[in-house]
Amino acid sequence: DVKVTQSSRYLVKRTGEKVFLECVQDMDHENMFWYRQDPGLGLRLIYFSYDVKMKEKGDIPEGYSVSREKKERFSLILESASTNQTSMYLCASSLVRGGTEAFFGQGTRLTVV
Amino acid sequence: EDQVTQSPEALRLQEGESSSLNCSYTVSGLRGLFWYRQDPGKGPEFLFTLYSAGEEKEKERLKATLTKKESFLHITAPKPEDSATYLCAVLDNQAGTALIFGKGTTLSVSS
Numbered sequence: 001d002v003k004v005t006q007s008s009r010y011l012v013k014r015t016g017e018k019v020f021l022e023c024v025q026d027m028d029h030e031n032m033f034w035y036r037q038d039p040g041l042g043l044r045l046i047y048f049s050y051d052v053k054m055k056e057k058g059d060i061p062e063g064y065s066v067s068r069e070k071k072e073r074f075s076l077i078l079e080s081a082s083t084n085q086t087s088m089y090l091c092a093s094s095l096v097r098g099g100t101e102a103f104f105g106q107g108t109r110l111t112v113v
Numbered sequence: 114e115d116q117v118t119q120s121p122e123a124l125r126l127q128e129g130e131s132s133s134l135n136c137s138y139t140v141s142g143l144r145g146l147f148w149y150r151q152d153p154g155k156g157p158e159f160l161f162t163l164y165s166a167g168e169e170k171e172k173e174r175l176k177a178t179l180t181k182k183e184s185f186l187h188i189t190a191p192k193p194e195d196s197a198t199y200l201c202a203v204l205d206n207q208a209g210t211a212l213i214f215g216k217g218t219t220l221s222v223s224s
Binding site for chain 2: 004031033035040041042043045048050058090092094100101102103104105106107109
């Protein structure tokens with residue numbers, strides 16, 4: 001089975017802090033994604049990566065950056081956390097460029113105070 | 114304009130009462146349609162992939178079907194453990210690699 005592991009289930013950070021969310025997948029997938037999920041808005045794509053050191057902006061990249069130095073690891077960085085970034089963050093991976101079904105991690109519930 | 118629309122937003126059923134969830138899409142070229150189940154506080158769990166109109170997939174009490182404009186997730190004789198949010202997503206020729214999600218249908222099954 002595909003396993004996508006996010007480093008934290010719950011995080012509480014202060015406004016202005018730099019926040020790192022880490023994600024690791026163990027199935028040699030090419031693509032990795034970061035979504036955020038908010039009530040009434042559904043899942044929205046922040047960034048994705050189709051190869052090491054490659055990244056593309058999704059629908060809501062403002063205030064975020066990403067890093068993919070190794071194929072199995074994809075990090076989401078909140079440069080200066082704000083309260084409107086309080087959300088559930090979901091990492092996913094899929095096998096090949098061009099897309100297939102994606103497999104998700106368990107999610108990180110981030111609260112910015 | 115939403116490209117993936119799910120209805121209803123919420124559905125309450127009695128145990129054993131069969132029903133269907135709808136997912137309609139307006140993407141230009143469908144490469145695949147995906148159904149997921151999500152329990153509260155957890156990540157979505159993959160259920161099915163459908164690629165072409167007329168295709169059907171089944172898993173236990175769930176059956177997914179696909180037409181040219183929509184997909185249905187049929188739930189036969191549901192049990193309380195089927196309670197969850199069901200998400201539909203599509204892969205579009207123009208959008209490329211990332212899935213486009215609907216907002217989900219929250220299903221509650223009472224005994």
